[in-house]
Amino acid sequence: MTDAEAAAALSAGHLVILPTETVYGLAADAGNAKAVAAIFEAKGRPRFNPLIAHVADLAGAEAIAVFDERARALADAFWPGPLTIVAPVRDRERVCDLARAGLDSVAVRVPGHPRARAVLSAFGGPVVAPSANRSGRPSPTTFEDALEETGFAASAAIDGGPCAVGVESTVVSVLDGRVALLRPGSVTRDQIEALVGPLEQDGEGHRSPGRTALHYAPDAPVRINADRAGEGEILLGFGPGVGDPRWSLSPTGDLREAAANLFRMLREADREKPVGIAVSPIPAQGLGEAINDRLKRAAGFVG
Template sequence: MDTKIWVVNNFDEQLESNPQIIEAAKLLSNNEVVAFPTETVYGLGANASSDEAVAKIFEAKGRPSDNPLIVHIAHSEQLTNIAVDIPEFVDVLIKEFWPGPLTLVLKKKNGAVGEKVTAGLETIAVRMPDHPIALALIKVANLPLAAPSANLSGKPSPTVAKHVITDLNGRISAIIDGGSTGVGLESTVLDCTADIPVILRPGGVTKEQLEAVIGQVSIDHSLFEEGQAPKSPGMKYTHYAPKSPLTVVFGSPQFLQRLVDKQKMAGLRVGVLATEETKDSYQADTTLVCGLRADLPSVASQLYDVLRTFDEKSVDIIYSESFPQDGVGQAIMNRLLKAAGNEVIHE
């Protein structure tokens, strides 16, 4: 397949009349698959109403078919076309966080989307992305778009177009290059069908932010348990993993360096994922800096790019620092532990 690659300016005030956006929308209307930027990561979009189109997402990604997809919309009014029995507190969330990195899980409207989108569940996950290209594309296509991250299944999610090209060039119809994404981690997924809303996946909107506007919010135990059927994207299988095995280290830089020394003595080349504050603490074969520990959003925005960069380095094993698990740190640690297959070492 010949994949078209278009560079589009995010700041173009006439995006809805941009010929490349119009051509991409036509591809979507013809049940083809197009990758596009959002504020979180690049998405792989297809017509959510067509099982034929959605099947192409699973094929391109090599994604298990029991993993549900998020539907992206451009107007809050579109929500009632695909969801029913919407609780009143959802209006508060929409006003506060949409467009933005918050996905709402609601009861689906029968026949509104293809069965492959929801993986047989009675619920549907919906969000409105906060990115001018994404919004323009959805509006011009006039379709709800099913759009998981635009990467091969299991690999780190793409935060720049070159990641998408590496994974999917020749496998999909088109890629819209809109530069780097902002948040760098996928959206928070919130189950709104329970009496108390439940976080199914931590992400760009934190538990603390949610509770500030709607009160109590809980966290699903499936985040910490293996082997359960996924109720949300990103809840099953090893995700975000670099090629070399990754271990998350809970301990001091001195303890992590001792682990590095032990592996180097065994003849292995060792990589370390560090922060700006601690990078000089390590004598590894490759040390990559992932933001500032004092600024966890900077870690979130760079995490996937750093994990992918390790694939370009000749390392046999990677050790990563751990991070505080509050605020956006909860999402960072969720992704790191997924990438590591829950391989951890404590001091």
């Protein structure tokens, strides 16, 4: 599999097994919500955590994220390499809502693996690539393990040899003048503090991949498992003939389409200033488990 072929697969909306220096990832175009939803589906028992947007260089990072001087200093010191920087999002289209878990920040890094950067350069945009394991299993650090875990979902796969680091990247947030360590990794706290000074206490863990996500909750109250809209409510339907087609998460009852539309439709409905947002019942299997978890949190039943 050549780098150009892998990039073409990403452009076509397919998933690709991608080597990095940390672990093998299951990669997709960060701006393609359906492709991102397919990652959650393939991994099984999905959670709507924010995903890391992988880019080829610092210019690619600053095209999608707003970096201040400290973020640039970290990037200069540790990129390419196993450090992820969480910063305010600049381009919401190139890293879709589903990839960001509906947040106003984006997690971004330049991987150290040469094959990963070659694919990213050929693709020309950000690529999300969470670890290529099924949920609850160890992250794959060899090509063979990655294929065994989620190769069934990928249309292309690149053998980059054993991962040099073997643990997920360190995640640091640089937001509102604060720098905080959200997830430890091979770039250590001491190394980071030597560059930017003492780190803040972790108060933004929901912004980090690999942590429980704080799901987007609209201003309007959310009512789940609704069979119709109440007075002044907007109904987000699911399935054929349910509600106004404009507000259907999936007119055909496709869970992948519903997951891809969820964050966007909650936000768009909220902009209408309704009395409330009602949501049709969503089947609990597959991606439906994640959709229901997300909706329960938005409705105030969880977290």
